[in-house]
Amino acid sequence: MKKAFYLCLAVLTAVSCSANKTVSVTVTNSSAINREKEMVELSMKEVNNKIHLADTAQVVILDKNGQQVPYQITYDEKLIFPASVKAKSSEDYIIQSGIPAIVNTVSCGKQYPERVDDVAWENDRIAFRTYGPALQATGEKAYGYDIWVKNSEEPVVEARYDMELNDSTVAKIAHLTKTDPAAAKALRDCTTYHVDHGNGLDFYKVGPTLGAGTSAFLVDGKIVYPYCYATQEVLDNGPLRFTVKLVYNPLTIKGDASIVETRVISLDAGSQLNKAVISFTKTKESLPLATGIVLHKGSNDYVMSAKKGYIAYADPKDSVNGQIFVAAVFPANVKETKVVPFLGAEASSKIKDDAIGHVLAISDYEPGSAFTYYFGAGWSKWGFKTSAEWYKYVDEYAQKIRTPLTAKIK
Numbered sequence: 289m290k291k292a293f294y295l296c297l298a299v300l301t302a303v304s305c306s307a308n309k310t311v312s313v314t315v316t317n318s319s320a321i322n323r324e325k326e327m328v329e330l331s332m333k334e335v336n337n338k339i340h341l342a343d344t345a346q347v348v349i350l351d352k353n354g355q356q357v358p359y360q361i362t363y364d365e366k367l368i369f370p371a372s373v374k375a376k377s378s379e380d381y382i383i384q385s386g387i388p389a390i391v392n393t394v395s396c397g398k399q400y401p402e403r404v405d406d407v408a409w410e411n412d413r414i415a416f417r418t419y420g421p422a423l424q425a426t427g428e429k430a431y432g433y434d435i436w437v438k439n440s441e442e443p444v445v446e447a448r449y450d451m452e453l454n455d456s457t458v459a460k461i462a463h464l465t466k467t468d469p470a471a472a473k474a475l476r477d478c479t480t481y482h483v484d485h486g487n488g489l490d491f492y493k494v495g496p497t498l499g500a501g502t503s504a505f506l507v508d509g510k511i512v513y514p515y516c517y518a519t520q521e522v523l524d525n526g527p528l529r530f531t532v533k534l535v536y537n538p539l540t541i542k543g544d545a546s547i548v549e550t551r552v553i554s555l556d557a558g559s560q561l562n563k564a565v566i567s568f569t570k571t572k573e574s575l576p577l578a579t580g581i582v583l584h585k586g587s588n589d590y591v592m593s594a595k596k597g598y599i600a601y602a603d604p605k606d607s608v609n610g611q612i613f614v615a616a617v618f619p620a621n622v623k624e625t626k627v628v629p630f631l632g633a634e635a636s637s638k639i640k641d642d643a644i645g646h647v648l649a650i651s652d653y654e655p656g657s658a659f660t661y662y663f664g665a666g667w668s669k670w671g672f673k674t675s676a677e678w679y680k681y682v683d684e685y686a687q688k689i690r691t692p693l694t695a696k697i698k
Contacts, residue, residue, distance in 0.1 A: 310384040311338040312698040313349075317373035319691040321684055325370035327528065327556045328695040332367045335383060338697055348386035352379060358391040363523040363531060370528070370558065371693060383697075393526035394557045396443055403449060407520050409530045411557050412441040414665055415488070416500070418534065424516040431513040432499020432582065435612055436481070437667035438488030448481040484609060488667070491609045495641030498580035501616040501663025503566060505541055506576040506650065512539060514549060528557045539568075546570050560671075561617060561664030561685060568653065576623070577653040579616045579661060580646035583627070589675050590647050591682075592625035597690070599625055599649045600682045602675035604642075610668040613678035616649055617662040617686045624650045662689065 313330065317323050339347065349357040349369050359369040373379045397409025405420025415436035423430060438444050464472035481490050496513070498504060505512045517534040524531035531554040539547045552565045579599070583590070586604030597618035605611045629645035630638055638644075653659055662685070666672040672681065 309339055310382060311335065313381045313383060314378050314696050314698060315371040315373050315381065316378040316694045316696070317375060318694070319687060320375050321687060322375050323371070323373050323688065323693055325372055325558050326688070326693055327368050327558075328371045328693050330367045330695055330697060332361050332365045334697055335367055339383065339385060341385060345385050346388055347383050348388050350382040350384070356389050357381065358528060359388070360524070360526070360528040362529060368529060368556075371695070373693060391527045393443065394441060395528055395530040395555055396526040397530045397532065398446065398522065398525075399520055400449055405516070407517070407532055407534070408436070408445050408449070409532065409555055410436065410438065410443055410445050411530070411555050411559065413558065413560050413670070414438060414667070415445050416555070416562065416665075419516040420520065421516055421518060429496035430494050431504075431515060432494045432497050432502040432580075433663065434490065434494045435492040435500050435614070435665045436488060436490045437492075437610075437612060437665070437670065439667065439670040440487040444487045451481070488670075489609065491606060492603070492612055493584060493641045493643070494582070495643055496638055497582035497641070497643050498578075498646055499582055500614050500665055501579060501581055503564070503577055503579040503659070503661070505539070505653070506578050507541060511578060511580070512541060514539065523552070524554065530555045541571070541575070544570065544572070559664070560666050560681065561615065561662040563660065563662055565658050565660050567658045571653065571655040574652050574654050576650050577659060578646075578648045578650050579618075579663070580648045581614045581616060582643050583645045583647060585642040585644050590627070591679050592647055592649070594622045594625045594649070596683065596686050597621055598682050598686045599647050600679055601647055602678065611675075613666040613668070613672055613675060615664060615678070615682040615685075617682060617689060618649060618651070619660060619689050622649045622651045626650070
């Protein structure tokens with residue numbers, strides 16, 4: 289009888305486990321701002337433990353209307369999905385076993401060895417790039433993040449690189465330059481990513497500056513510019529999040545030439561801003577760390593708040609291409625925000641890029657810690673007609689990261 293009882297108990301337990309294929313997730317918004325399609329994170333391990341999935345099983349996420357919600361499992365075993373929750377309220381989502389619908393990839397990127405090792409990435413709102421060892425080997429000075437504006441929800445950067453770098457096109461342009469300069473220019477204008485073909489372009493100027501929100505140590509009041517990355521590793525490549533790990537060559541700080549910076553940068557679908565987590569090895573003392581946006585000649589339109597934790601800027605208007613807006617946002621108060629103009633020899637070295645200074649947010653970097661902040665951009669032809677609209681977005685973004693959505697598995 290005992291054997292039969294235990295056998296029945298085992299069968300019931302197995303049936304119960306196999307039936308437990310659904311969990312509820314409550315996403316809570318405690319802020320006073322409505323949140324639309326904002327990414328939330330869950331531990332995939334916790335989800336598996338609740339649902340008791342087989343190794344090969346898949347899940348679907350359903351909203352309150354029973355519609356599938358796209359999701360991604362990240363390199364660090366997080367399940368992420370976009371949630372929409374009104375201010376001061378909650379929404380329930382269901383996770384259950386099932387076959388997920390095909391999701392279009394919107395957050396993606398890669399390294400381009402054929403284009404001096406650029407790493408470029410994008411989502412459905414904006415695109416960025418940073419520079420690699422092949423560019424550094426040329427001696428060109430480009431320290432900060434670059435911006436590619438776009439007005440398409442579809443990925444466009446790789447196709448634009450392919451157009452620019454196609455061997456036959458390059459050869460044809462070279463030939464026409466000698467025989468028919470006007471035709472060469474026309475072909476070049478049709479292919480280059482510095483011209484808008486209807487879905488965006490690269491017309492942001494970085495040069496020897498911090499560009500669109502790069503961070504660097506301040507030593508005796510001077511910026512120690514990081515150069516191009518030494519190694520890169522793409523950790524996530526969509527559909528909803530792109531993540532890249534960049535490791536840099538050693539910096540010399542106060543005579544110590546062994547300080548190595550690591551950056552982990554991620555860009556989620558729907559967001560204008562990247563998340564950056566940076567750390568430095570072998571720092572021995574607290575050091576001021578400046579996050580900067582380059583100021584260009586022709587615009588002094590910026591806002592900054594150490595208390596609210598952001599700096600934001602409107603680049604000069606371009607009569608053809610529109611206007612780029614830039615920002616950096618911090619999850620905690622920063623020590624100081626200020627504008628620092630280039631002076632003397634430094635001003636002379638940057639004049640060809642129309643760079644006149646930086647707006648800086650200064651924090652203290654503690655040895656062995658990870659410093660987290662957000663940087664990004666917008667475009668007057670894709671969602672932000674004026675700087676006032678951009679500054680409102682940035683102010684609300686700062687509030688959101690200080691009051692993140694919470695997701696709890698029931």
